[in-house]
Amino acid sequence: MRVIGAGLPRTATMTQKIALEMLGLSPCYHMANVMGDLDTVPRWHEAFLGRKQWDEIFGGFEATVDWPGAFFYKDLMEAYPDAKVLLSVRNAESWERSMGDTIWGTFYGDCLVHDMSEAWGHVDARWANYTALMKSMWEKSGLLADEFEGAGTGTMARAMERYNQEVIATVPAERLLVWSPADGWGPLCAFLEVPVPEAPLPHVNDTNGYILKIVDLSMEAVRKWREDQ
Numbered sequence: 001m002r003v004i005g006a007g008l009p010r011t012a013t014m015t016q017k018i019a020l021e022m023l024g025l026s027p028c029y030h031m032a033n034v035m036g037d038l039d040t041v042p043r044w045h046e047a048f049l050g051r052k053q054w055d056e057i058f059g060g061f062e063a064t065v066d067w068p069g070a071f072f073y074k075d076l077m078e079a080y081p082d083a084k085v086l087l088s089v090r091n092a093e094s095w096e097r098s099m100g101d102t103i104w105g106t107f108y109g110d111c112l113v114h115d116m117s118e119a120w121g122h123v124d125a126r127w128a129n130y131t132a133l134m135k136s137m138w139e140k141s142g143l144l145a146d147e148f149e150g151a152g153t154g155t156m157a158r159a160m161e162r163y164n165q166e167v168i169a170t171v172p173a174e175r176l177l178v179w180s181p182a183d184g185w186g187p188l189c190a191f192l193e194v195p196v197p198e199a200p201l202p203h204v205n206d207t208n209g210y211i212l213k214i215v216d217l218s219m220e221a222v223r224k225w226r227e228d229q
Helices: 013-022 031-036 038-048 054-058 069-079 092-101 103-108 112-123 125-141 155-170 185-192 207-228
Strands: 003-005 084-088 176-179
Touching: 003 013, 003 069, 013 031, 013 084, 031 038, 038 054, 038 125, 054 069, 084 155, 084 185, 092 103, 092 155, 092 207, 103 112, 103 125, 112 125, 112 207, 155 176, 176 185
Parallel strands: 003 084, 084 176
Antiparallel strands: none
16 A cells, blocks of 8 residues: 545545556555445445454555545554555535535435435445445544535535644654645655656546436346346
């Protein structure tokens, strides 16, 4: 493990994943890996309970960004003392809006992505276990507004700012890069001591992609369930 992403979900983590892989840190672990293989959820549940088997989870990976990895950034720093830490940041208010449309919406929103996710969980225990674990992680983090408080109140934006300051205070300065895609390749490549690619830095805006993925996978799960009846 060479890079530990401490940045929260919805801070251009898919852009980071692609960028790190372009720089040779491949493969890079991401939430997409978990969603693509729900049979890995029990490993993360064990980690959440304190039984952490990092080499089993990250075997073959050179970097991790997004959750679930970022949730455990302190543990990963200890497990991989030579790894550098990447804190991805964005405007806190825009982060809260993005969360409301995606992750918070999936858990609590009065919207299609919530309804489809619930349907998926009814027919696939693996997805139900995944969403239950994610809810538990977010609740423990204190970063996510609950179903009663709602998104758009500023609570999540303030929590994000507190979280970022905690990371900055926790990680030794020589081991940390605070970065956003707007900063470009330069700081990232200097931090990792690799050449700047000729290709432009990728820009992936995956809010709509997230929603459509949940809807499509939910529909596929329900269709499969119907065929098996």
